Amino acid sequence: MMEKIARFERSRRALDYLLLLALCATCLMAQNPSGAVSASGSAIHVTHVLGFENIANNANGQLSIQEHTLRFQKSDGSNAHVGVDTIQDLSLGVEDKQVGGTAMAVGRAATPYGGGRLISLFSHKKYDTLTVEYRDPNGGFHGAVFQLDKGQGQVLKDALVAEGAHVTNLENQPTKPNAPEAKNEGR
Amino acid sequence: MKAGRKIQSAVFVIAALGTLAALPPRLLAQTWSVQVDKVDPGDVNIEPAFRVAIYENLLVELAKTKQFKQVYRGGDHNAGGPEVLILKTTVQKYTPGSETRRAVTTVSGATKLNVRSQLTTREGQVVLERVVDGNVRFFGGNLRATHNLARNVAGTIKKSELPARTL
Numbered sequence: 001m002m003e004k005i006a007r008f009e010r011s012r013r014a015l016d017y018l019l020l021l022a023l024c025a026t027c028l029m030a031q032n033p034s035g036a037v038s039a040s041g042s043a044i045h046v047t048h049v050l051g052f053e054n055i056a057n058n059a060n061g062q063l064s065i066q067e068h069t070l071r072f073q074k075s076d077g078s079n080a081h082v083g084v085d086t087i088q089d090l091s092l093g094v095e096d097k098q099v100g101g102t103a104m105a106v107g108r109a110a111t112p113y114g115g116g117r118l119i120s121l122f123s124h125k126k127y128d129t130l131t132v133e134y135r136d137p138n139g140g141f142h143g144a145v146f147q148l149d150k151g152q153g154q155v156l157k158d159a160l161v162a163e164g165a166h167v168t169n170l171e172n173q174p175t176k177p178n179a180p181e182a183k184n185e186g187r
Numbered sequence: 188m189k190a191g192r193k194i195q196s197a198v199f200v201i202a203a204l205g206t207l208a209a210l211p212p213r214l215l216a217q218t219w220s221v222q223v224d225k226v227d228p229g230d231v232n233i234e235p236a237f238r239v240a241i242y243e244n245l246l247v248e249l250a251k252t253k254q255f256k257q258v259y260r261g262g263d264h265n266a267g268g269p270e271v272l273i274l275k276t277t278v279q280k281y282t283p284g285s286e287t288r289r290a291v292t293t294v295s296g297a298t299k300l301n302v303r304s305q306l307t308t309r310e311g312q313v314v315l316e317r318v319v320d321g322n323v324r325f326f327g328g329n330l331r332a333t334h335n336l337a338r339n340v341a342g343t344i345k346k347s348e349l350p351a352r353t354l
Binding site for chain 1 (some may be wrong): 194225234237238239240243244259260261262263264282285286287290291292319326328329330
């Protein structure tokens with residue numbers, strides 16, 4: 001009997017250590033890697049959420065402004081670009097996301113005793129989102145959404161405005177989407 | 188010999204007409220093209236990223252249904268013919284959620300979208316009008332709600348019978 005209890009205690013302690021380790025790992029992952037923001041002109045690492053033609057959704061790559069062109073380039077060399085003069089509007093937003101992707105989500109779900117929820121509480125990170133609205137040569141309206149590290153959205157927006165991109169509301173600040181379930185209803 | 192040929196061609200014409208009459212509505216709808224207008228936020232304070240994501244996802248999902256000959260973007264100069272229907276989307280309700288709240292509590296933090304979709308002719312005649320929802324309740328980021336919404340709008344249009352176009 002005593003042996004059984006001791007074995008149970010050992011396994012519980014091991015589980016506790018595992019949980020603590022996972023918690024520490026997620027806290028480290030959630031840290032912003034650097035507060036430094038790239039200067040305009042140089043490439044910024046972004047995630048293309050959607051919108052650019054011939055580029056897959058959620059593709060990672062470098063976003064840069066070269067010769068009045070906003071260019072997104074993936075690591076495999078494929079790229080897409082829009083002329084800065086075709087940009088109709090730029091908007092910033094803030095998005096709070098869970099880190100770690102699918103692997104982390106599976107790990108969280110598999111953690112016993114509701115530990116996954118505890119991990120979720122610490123494994124999130126805030127990102128800037130930049131929404132670019134532009135027109136193609138046929139006049140067709142396009143929209144693209146990029147996810148950037150926090151603080152980089154404003155830098156990129158300023159750089160685009162300096163290059164001549166059109167912005168309807170220059171004063172617009174990053175909107176806070178995750179306000180406690182503010183319900184917006186049209187009348 | 189000549190009479191035999193006449194009968195053959197008559198049978199062929201009747202068969203062709205019968206096939207046309209039996210065409211499913213999906214293929215009949217392909218006589219229409221659609222132009223997706225920019226999403227109208229209405230009185231709702233919706234984030235631009237959501238507005239743009241709804242629009243872009245609508246273009247993708249409508250093309251997937253194969254209901255329309257062509258799917259045009261809003262403002263496209265090539266979308267000028269009388270066979271083009273215009274899809275207007277107006278946001279009615281938007282509840283911003285939180286991925287973290289969903290992950291921690293499971294029951295709260297859902298992102299909810301509710302839009303009014305209207306298919307109209309160039310003359311402004313409403314061909315189809317539906318209120319459609321798109322939510323994300325458990326897994327995925329907040330923008331997933333826009334994908335679900337666009338899929339629901341496309342699904343609703345696919346299920347509906349569009350009027351035959353007068354040539």
